[in-house]
Amino acid sequence: MNEHFRPVASEHASRLINHGPTVLVTSADGGRRNVMAAAWSMPVEFTPPRVAVVIDKRTYTRELITASGAFGLCIPGAALVDLTHAVGSASGRDIDKFARHGIAARTGPALGVPLIESGCAAWLECRLIREPHTEDAYDTCFAEVVAAAADERIFANGHWSFRDDNLALQTIHHLGGGNFVRAGGVLRAQPL
Amino acid sequence: MNEHFRPVASEHASRLINHGPTVLVTSADGGRRNVMAAAWSMPVEFTPPRVAVVIDKRTYTRELITASGAFGLCIPGAALVDLTHAVGSASGRDIDKFARHGIAARTGPALGVPLIESGCAAWLECRLIREPHTEDAYDTCFAEVVAAAADERIFANGHWSFRDDNLALQTIHHLGGGNFVRAGGVLRAQPL
Numbered sequence A, B: 001m002n003e004h005f006r007p008v009a010s011e012h013a014s015r016l017i018n019h020g021p022t023v024l025v026t027s028a029d030g031g032r033r034n035v036m037a038a039a040w041s042m043p044v045e046f047t048p049p050r051v052a053v054v055i056d057k058r059t060y061t062r063e064l065i066t067a068s069g070a071f072g073l074c075i076p077g078a079a080l081v082d083l084t085h086a087v088g089s090a091s092g093r094d095i096d097k098f099a100r101h102g103i104a105a106r107t108g109p110a111l112g113v114p115l116i117e118s119g120c121a122a123w124l125e126c127r128l129i130r131e132p133h134t135e136d137a138y139d140t141c142f143a144e145v146v147a148a149a150a151d152e153r154i155f156a157n158g159h160w161s162f163r164d165d166n167l168a169l170q171t172i173h174h175l176g177g178g179n180f181v182r183a184g185g186v187l188r189a190q191p192l
Helices: A010-017 A060-068 A078-087 A097-101 A132-138 A164-169 B010-017 B060-068 B078-087 B097-101 B132-138 B164-169
Strands: A005-007 A023-029 A032-038 A041-045 A050-054 A070-076 A120-129 A140-151 A172-176 A179-188 B005-007 B023-029 B032-038 B041-045 B050-054 B070-076 B120-129 B140-151 B172-176 B179-188
Touching (some): A010 A041, A010 A070, A010 A120, A010 A140, A023 A060, A032 A060, A032 A078, A032 A097, A041 B050, A050 A120, A050 B041, A070 A078, A078 A097, A078 A164, A078 A172, A078 A179, A132 A140, A172 B179, A179 B172, B010 B041, B010 B070, B010 B120, B010 B140, B032 B060, B032 B078, B032 B097, B050 B070, B060 B070, B070 B078, B078 B097, B078 B172, B078 B179, B132 B140
Antiparallel strands (some): A005 A140, A023 A032, A041 A050, A070 A120, A120 A140, A172 A179, A179 B179, B005 B140, B023 B032, B023 B070, B041 B050, B050 B140, B120 B140, B172 B179
């Protein structure tokens, strides 16, 4: 548990991934657990909060999600860029990546999914919506967000706040090959 | 046509939206055309390049895409933040947003979709893959990318290059309510 984490209201949960951050997908089934990185996720609905995430059918994560019907999306801050790349480059079939990298996980309040708070800006605990065709044809898994929380130093009252004093928590966005960009300065659109 | 645009190889096309930028969705059918902003898109496959994008079934864009079976994803640079918000806030049923905002469009080489180059970093011309269930249940449209191009000043040889000399072309990521973050400094992951 991280003292800075606060629950995020259901109607604000989709906003946590609105801007396209790379996420850590966490999963567990029985005594097995895993974490992998995923660049391909998006909201599909605000109310109820629903998301889609692409998880290759050959991965250990997909096996655990299919078995448990649940997963977590944890949003790593910039300080976790090396860890994010590392857990995206090795299979959990071979090692317990939580133990290997000393990753602390809490248990999700709704579904018992392992969730990462240390170094992360937020997490979403998700219940898989079974869609066999899209899971098979596009590796695309739809899910409903049943709980969410965020570090209040960067997301509070339903809004992100990117500032000079929270650089380490700012979201990262994968360009490919281990290169990320950090969500940078805020641009406020003006009416045309 | 923009002199800086170069074709992007099929196997690199999905990488154009790998990091979660807000996109402009362009569409046309017969003499009708439209452009809207969308924060919710993602790749679902590298080869063949396929994408998913959420487009509300009540929108004019969705009507044109359903009729034509095609759309464009144009990736606005930071200089277009106001335009992006503007075309995301008005319906094309009421006005021709290209004319209203003086947006120049070229015709897509594969499907004839209107595509925006001026101020954009890249575009993808997409053929809708009909998926009635996910279109209805999640407003999620799957598509195959049949052509792509990018401004060589920011994407070349299959790679993004975010530098101090191309700030105006750097991608924008919508936080909600007209607030965007620009893809900022590059972080290169180091092995753990």
